[in-house]
Amino acid sequence: MPDKTTARSTYHHGDLRAQLIAAVRDLVESHGPDGFSVAEAARRAGVSSAAPYKHFRDRPELLRAVAAEGMDRLRAAMEAGCARHPAGSIEAVAAIGQAYVDFARGGPGVFRLVFGLTEGHAADTQLQGKGWNCFSVLLQAVARVIGLSEGHPQVQERAYMLWATVHGHSFLTIDGKTTGKFAPGADWPMLMQVAAAILRDGRAA
Amino acid sequence: MPDKTTARSTYHHGDLRAQLIAAVRDLVESHGPDGFSVAEAARRAGVSSAAPYKHFRDRPELLRAVAAEGMDRLRAAMEAGCARHPAGSIEAVAAIGQAYVDFARGGPGVFRLVFGLTEGHAADTQLQGKGWNCFSVLLQAVARVIGLSEGHPQVQERAYMLWATVHGHSFLTIDGKTTGKFAPGADWPMLMQVAAAILRDGRAA
């Protein structure tokens, strides 16, 4: 039995695909989304530089796999954050945003990969679907706060505004635009304020 | 006299630096921020692949120059948008946001380059300064709406929230996350709504 978690010994690796994804995730975090190479990932998995192409058509497809895995983790984190607060509360919505920001801060490279993917992003329907699933988490929470169905235009509108705000804040945070000059530092108060400001009207109606 | 706008003929190019920046800008737009190469930019300028290194230390420095030029264009657009509306009006703030989104839509590659720059972004104080200048435009407009000084915490806070929203919306737009499923399409109504929602409180105070 080979050591499945680190490397080879049986010619047939047995777990290469998953291990490549893990290696790429690490590389993307430590050297940036561009500073990664298929060759280096293969090296880390203890395999020849041509082996990855048996599992992924090309470089972008490998990156997309990492992004897809990231999307799943993001959705899970958002759901968990939401579940920690009463259904229909503003806190539940803010917690989704907090999970989003935490995800970005915890893995800026993967976050940048997940959103802002340039090569073949539009063509990957699986990735599109996972993205929609993430948005759905927020959509549902917003619907509960406002008291309308998820399909209602006002719900979609407000949810989108919140998404945009949190998305932008996440990017600004990992890009270091918030350090020094105009820094909010702690996110929670801002997230609560924004959620309250944007959801206020709908609730009263 | 050589044709300065297209290429060589005089051994000494005379305008290489500016022409490289222009070439890179085009390449970044057409092939994405990663799909650009120093070699290709040199080729387009009609010069050897080593020539660019007489003007820029390395690839990232060239990209940073393009980003800096983009920042200047963005600030100018924001100021122009703001100036088209009465000082202190919500419309003026929304117009700044509209200029921001238009800039992103008009040049997604450069927009991605300007924000989200990975290599040496933090070290470039000139770029940091230009970024701050952009934010200042918004800060000033928000201060006028609220009726407090630019340095007031509440002004900075609200301005940052608006920035984050517009920034996020811009990214989602150029990433195609708004097409099909949850699309606001026209930005202006949303920008006005968000600006109103976030600036409402401060104004009354």
Add this chain to the structure above:
DNA sequence: TACTAATGTATGTGTCACTTACTTTGCGAG
């Protein structure tokens, strides 16, 4: 046990970033 597909390797090609050593040329001091 022999076949076959999946999965790995070795090797080669073209491109790229960047370096070094050399060449051309604009320009200022004498």
Add this chain to the structure above:
DNA sequence: CTCGCAAAGTAAGTGACACATACATTAGTA
């Protein structure tokens, strides 16, 4: 005017990488 130098260009080389092709090994199945 010309001499000389620094700025700005070239050619050629290095090492890394993405990806292709041909071949080797192995796991599972008939």
